Amino acid sequence: HRGLVGIAGLASHEIRFLLDEAEQWVRLNRLPQKRDDRLSGLTIINAFFENSTRTLLSFELAGKRLGADVVNMQVAQSSMKKGETLIDTATTLNAMHADAIVIRHHSSGAVQLIADKVDCPVLNAGDGQHEHPTQALLDALTIRTAKGEFNGLAIVICGDLMHSRVARSNILCLAALGAEVRVCAPPSLVPSGIEAMGCTVFTDFDKALDGADVVMMLRLQMERMTGQFIPSPREYRHLYGLTQERLVRAREDALVMHPGPMNRGIEIDSNVADMADRSAIIRQVEMGVAIRMACLDVLTRKVRGTEGWQ
Ligand code: CP
16 A cells, blocks of 8 residues: 655656646535545544644545545544553554544654554655645645646745744655745754755745745744744744735745645735735635545555556
């Protein structure tokens, strides 16, 4: 079985294949009858050990719209609260013969650990500071839908690069697709060696924005800070916040993105986040359901006896 633990494990033609597959589900999801029964009889377990609104709900909707039985593990009421280990939890889930397991976990590497212990595909819904591959895929689909091909696009990712699994997955994904990826953060939030992932590092947001086609803002993840110096929220907005005045440095048709949840008034101003003609933030959520349908469909083809991916 093959799961989706990270963008790092994908070739660029596989990324494009998943984006192409998702397009049919964007169309289906816009119809009143959003149903296809290709996963009928399959069971999907969502096990989220960390909070989520968008990812959990869209994986649940994705499975249900494809006809699967979807079960959400109630982590707060689970035996992990009595001290059961992650590996024992994984082998317990495995014994229930799920056909796919979707995991979000606060520790980097936890999803791979579970994937190594179970017999079905495991999909990473975000693990610690490591990867959030379906977020990167839905972001890529949002960009492709608005801008066409990736070659020649300058895409800025600005924010808490140090703690962001979204940044890591997006840098790998967008670089593999041929975009110019510029990342920007305060010096204390730039991980060493990040350039090796295929991006150029800026600490001056105004310079990073020069002529950009896409501006992707990241949440300042206060809950993950462990002693780094960071500017106060007011200073952060002044230096790294996406304001209307600052957005004029990007191209006049530049797309504004944010994976959510947003800190309005810190990394992005409300009057930018809500720009009807420029902001793709709501469209990102729509693409999220389609991408997760594509991933569940493609990754369960083997168990359904149909052609695997590609
Ligand atoms: N973007 C994202 O992962 O949002 P949630 O934490 O709400 O799932």
